[in-house]
Amino acid sequence: MGHGDLINADSSIRQTNGIQERERQIAVLREQNRKRKEPLPSAATLREALNQSDIISSKNLKLLAETPYSAPVISLYLHLTAQKLVPKEKGLVRFFRSLKQSETEKHIQFLNDLPRIQRRSLDHDLEEIETFLAGFSVPSGIRSAIVFKSGNVLNWVTTLRVRTTDKLVIDSDPYIMPLEAILEENERVLALEVSKGRSDFFIYHLGYFRNIDTIKSFVPKDSVDATIPGRVQRHRLTHLQWHLKLTAHQCLRHFNEWSCNALVLMGENRVSHLLEEFLHDSLKQRIIQRIQGSPASLPDDRRVLIADALRAHKAQREVQAIQQLSDSNPEFVASGLKNAIQSCNSFLLKRLFISDRLEQNGFVCREHHYISLDDTECPFCGRKLMPVENIIDEIIEIARMHGVSLTMVEYRQELMSKYDGIAGLTYVPLSQQ
Numbered sequence: 001m002g003h004g005d006l007i008n009a010d011s012s013i014r015q016t017n018g019i020q021e022r023e024r025q026i027a028v029l030r031e032q033n034r035k036r037k038e039p040l041p042s043a044a045t046l047r048e049a050l051n052q053s054d055i056i057s058s059k060n061l062k063l064l065a066e067t068p069y070s071a072p073v074i075s076l077y078l079h080l081t082a083q084k085l086v087p088k089e090k091g092l093v094r095f096f097r098s099l100k101q102s103e104t105e106k107h108i109q110f111l112n113d114l115p116r117i118q119r120r121s122l123d124h125d126l127e128e129i130e131t132f133l134a135g136f137s138v139p140s141g142i143r144s145a146i147v148f149k150s151g152n153v154l155n156w157v158t159t160l161r162v163r164t165t166d167k168l169v170i171d172s173d174p175y176i177m178p179l180e181a182i183l184e185e186n187e188r189v190l191a192l193e194v195s196k197g198r199s200d201f202f203i204y205h206l207g208y209f210r211n212i213d214t215i216k217s218f219v220p221k222d223s224v225d226a227t228i229p230g231r232v233q234r235h236r237l238t239h240l241q242w243h244l245k246l247t248a249h250q251c252l253r254h255f256n257e258w259s260c261n262a263l264v265l266m267g268e269n270r271v272s273h274l275l276e277e278f279l280h281d282s283l284k285q286r287i288i289q290r291i292q293g294s295p296a297s298l299p300d301d302r303r304v305l306i307a308d309a310l311r312a313h314k315a316q317r318e319v320q321a322i323q324q325l326s327d328s329n330p331e332f333v334a335s336g337l338k339n340a341i342q343s344c345n346s347f348l349l350k351r352l353f354i355s356d357r358l359e360q361n362g363f364v365c366r367e368h369h370y371i372s373l374d375d376t377e378c379p380f381c382g383r384k385l386m387p388v389e390n391i392i393d394e395i396i397e398i399a400r401m402h403g404v405s406l407t408m409v410e411y412r413q414e415l416m417s418k419y420d421g422i423a424g425l426t427y428v429p430l431s432q433q
Contacts, residue, residue: 046132046147049157055208056158056183058259064174069150071121072114075175076129076147077167079393080138081359092133099168100126102386107170122170125149132157141207148174161207162186163356163408165393181400182206185408187261187313189288191306192251194267194275196240199247201254202302204310209303212258215250217243240274248278255283264309266291266302288313315411322407322415325353331429336420339430341371344395346433348426349404354392355421356410362391369398392422 043049076096078084084091104111114122129149136145144164148156154174162182169175191202201213217239255263263286265272272290289309325333334343337360343349347369363385364371365378370385371394377384388394399406404424409416416423426433 043155043157044152046128046149046155046157047135049155050132050136050159053158055203055205055210056179058180058183061176061180061183064148064154064156065176067154069153069172071118071125071151071153072170072172073148073150073154073174074122074125074129075167075169075171076145076149077164077178078145078147079163079166079390080143080145081390083389085138090134092136093130095166096130096133096168099166103168103170111170121151125151146179163393165397166389167397177400178397181406185406187310188259189262189264189306189310190251190255190258190260191264191266191302192247192275193302194244194247194265194271196268196271197243199243199250201250202306203254203258203260204303204306207307209306213250213254215243215247217246240271241278244271244275245278247275248280248283252280252283255286260286262286262288262310262313264289264291264306266305268293311411318407318409318412319415322353322409322412325351325419325423325425328425331431332426333419334424334426334430335418335422337422338373340395340422340424341373341391342433343424343426343430344398345370347402348428348433349399349402349424350427351405351407351425352395352399353407353409353416353419353423354396355413355416356408357413358392358421359390360392362388362394364388364391364394366394369401371395371398395422 043052076099078092078095080092084095111119111122129147132147138145139159141161142159143162144160146158146160146164148154160182164178164182167175167178186206188203188205191204193200193202197217199215200211203210203212251263254260263283265275265287267275269292272292276284289312291305291309334340334349337358340349340352344352360373362371362373363375365381365383365385367383368378368380370378370380371391372385373391375385375387396406413421
């Protein structure tokens with residue numbers, strides 16, 4: 001075989017392999033497009049729903065909101081503090097009964113107008129939630145529990161490692177605003193573990209962790225062999241490039257579909273470096289950590305690595321945010337709880353910074369979004385303010401309602417000490433409020 005024949009054969013091999021790889025990539029995308037949308041979380045009981053709890057997606061919340069319900073929907077948000085968990089198996093029930101009494105009194109006319117069958121369904125749902133809470137054992141590290149319940153149509157429970165405000169709402173639709181805010185405020189991480197012939201994609205969010213996709217490719221061994229012609233060596237490199245190009249494409253697709261905010265790369269340094277050449281520029285800017293080497297095979301090991309990367313990223317973001325607060329004009333900084341409440345009541349806050357451990361008893365008029373440290377009347381309706389266990393939760397909820405940018409300082413709380421744990425940036429100087 002002459003030199004020309006070798007060139008023609010090599011070209012034919014490359015063309016055939018290129019067509020095969022093209023068809024394989026199309027097949028991968030076609031299979032991805034066949035996957036059905038995430039179904040509405042469904043379970044027969046609240047206990048079963050708790051066991052099925054998984055990563056929360058915006059698709060889940062959209063389905064929750066768009067699904068028609070024949071009976072009223074109960075939306076329950078619980079911040080699991082030590083006070084609510086004592087005495088064991090009774091604290092949560094006692095607190096739930098208090099929320100139930102307040103909610104039923106507030107919407108007595110709505111409840112009285114319900115058809116008899118809907119009212120019976122509602123009473124049964126409230127009893128089932130109380131039974132569920134009586135036997136609910138809070139896992140280590142869990143700080144909040146959220147329940148949506150409507151007859152047999154909706155049994156939805158999730159637990160979170162972040163705080164939420166206490167809230168019980170009975171309405172025709174689920175009350176999802178606090179959960180939407182939690183999703184927006186906590187980064188969803190896409191983690192990619194890449195090797196020469198395999199790429200695994202993971203989602204990490206609010207403590208939940210899942211393998212969402214795996215790509216396997218045939219990549220010949222790429223060690224240099226002096227007896228093998230250069231065109232074969234190039235052929236091996238081409239296979240690796242095809243694999244990394246497909247990996248980069250899927251990475252962008254998953255990042256957008258799962259509404260991720262951060263990217264973690266795991267893998268052998270050379271392969272990861274080659275992969276980054278194919279990544280979309282928008283993804284390169286979202287890389288929060290590069291982990292060299294292949295992590296241990298157990299999923300929990302990956303979970304710890306990703307959680308540590310996100311923790312370091314959040315701590316750095318907190319430092320940058322508080323530095324912006326420190327650099328601001330002091331006349332526009334509402335420092336301390338009293339000043340923050342004053343600005344909150346006037347709807348003059350544009351940014352709010354709160355130490356995650358800050359707690360304080362207080363009083364609130366939820367109807368008029370008014371907060372006070374004193375047991376007094378609402379200046380807008382004249383009604384006596386309602387006592388609350390932690391007024392910080394009320395500040396957070398009202399701030400979210402009015403579109404205030406919120407920074408919960410969890411890892412660098414010492415930086416908030418000079419502000420007594422809470423501070424806000426205002427639209428106008430404090431002296432003019």
